[in-house]
Amino acid sequence: MAHMKYKKIDKTGDELSILGYGCMRYPHKNGRINFEETEKQIRIAIDNGVNYFDTAYIYPQSEEVLGKILSEGYREKVKIATKTHISKIKSMERLKKVFQRQLKRLQTDYIDYYLLHDITLEDWGKFKEIGILTFIEKEKKKNRIKNFGFSFHGNINNFKKILDDYDDWDMTLIQYNYIDENYQVGEEGLEYASSKNVGIMIMEPLRGGMLINKLSKESKKLIKNFPIKRSPAEWALKWLWNDERIDVVISGMSSQEDIMENIAIASEVEPNSLNEDEFELINKLRNNFKNNVAVDCTGCGYCLPCPYGVDIPLSFSYYNDKIIFKRGVYYSVFYLLKTTENKSYASVCAKCGVCESKCPQNIPIMKELDNVNSNLETWYYKLLYKIFKFVQRVR
Ligand code: SF4
Ligand code: SF4
Secondary structure, three states: OOOOOEEEOOOOOOEEEOEEEEOOOOOEEOOEEOHHHHHHHHHHHHHOOOOEEEOOOOOOOHHHHHHHHHOOOOHHHOEEEEEEOHHHOOOHHHHHHHHHHHHHHOOOOOEEEEEEOOOOHHHHHHHHHHOHHHHHHHHHHOOOEEEEEEEEOOOHHHHHHHHHOOOOOOEEEEEOOOOOOOOOOHHHHHHHHHHOOOEEEEEOOOOOOHHHHOOOHHHHHHHHHOOOOOOHHHHHHHHHHOOOOOOEEEEOOOOHHHHHHHHHHHHHOOOOOOOHHHHHHHHHHHHHHHHHOOOOOOOOOOOOOOOOOOOHHHHHHHHHHHHHHOOHHHHHHHHHHHHOOOOOOHHHOOOOOOOHHHOOOOOOHHHHHHHHHHHHOOHHHHHHHHHHHHHHHHO
């Protein structure tokens, strides 16, 4: 059996598994969370040493499902990190209510890591006005919140300002992977957080699966021909765990195979172990990815729901597939098959702009949907789609 590695977080004193479980992408069946499968997977993770679980108030049903699964003897084996989002908090009263609800959903008396969710500098100001710091102090005294932090997708300057503005941050959660070394807070933010001695948790280590699913043929060939045989996920995770400033890498695992693969990788990584040739390979993969991918969408779904029904992440996923894998007909027709019935294709976008401010990757969604429209919704793809549907009907 693989043996999980742990890291002691200086600031909090906790020994955390270097692999954390992201509860944003539970397995689904018929459009709903598949509870039985989720339960199996979470138990497998815990039984194999994963002890850090990351959820949020606004992830649909994520806290409830986690709470129910942990309630049967697993709560004390793990640390729970959950988050509160400014869109749900307009006053101290509301903050308290949301927190109570989170305890109830998670079936626990305390939260190990309480985070302000995806804050901007402006949100931080609003949280302070509401009295977040007094609230945290009180809850820490009551032992209902053990540690306090924030997750962040903004730029490095604002990240530094938020870190500098409060002396008692325990941790931070940032997006980082080999594509994003210089994006959002990037390596500079990692170094800054490390100099402040706060716990550093990483999200999007595989960029929402893109570093597996959206690798070009050329990248796959580079990986295949490299003398050391590793999967795309292993390369991405090893690159992160090579960096000893990182404490926990949170992966949104949604199959038993993903979990076991990640646990096996986490069990044998060593910091500072990659050599020059291995870094060179990662550089090539990074360049290939940047040259090939059309839209940097991680599929997080924060931009949803669109009031007009556009399936934004799906649109970008098919658009990327078409560009990366150079199979225009195949991906365009499948895109139309997925979106025509409920009219969720890109051309439905009414340019209301609601989605753009919610995107942590700052994607110019409206402009990119225009590109999806002109690339995947052309008259000949629509004609092919109709022919395909007709053949399906008469068969
Ligand atoms: S801009 Fe377009 S995609 Fe975005 S929310 Fe409005 S209609 Fe939907
Ligand atoms: S467009 Fe932005 S918010 Fe929407 S799924 Fe993609 S990365 Fe997430």
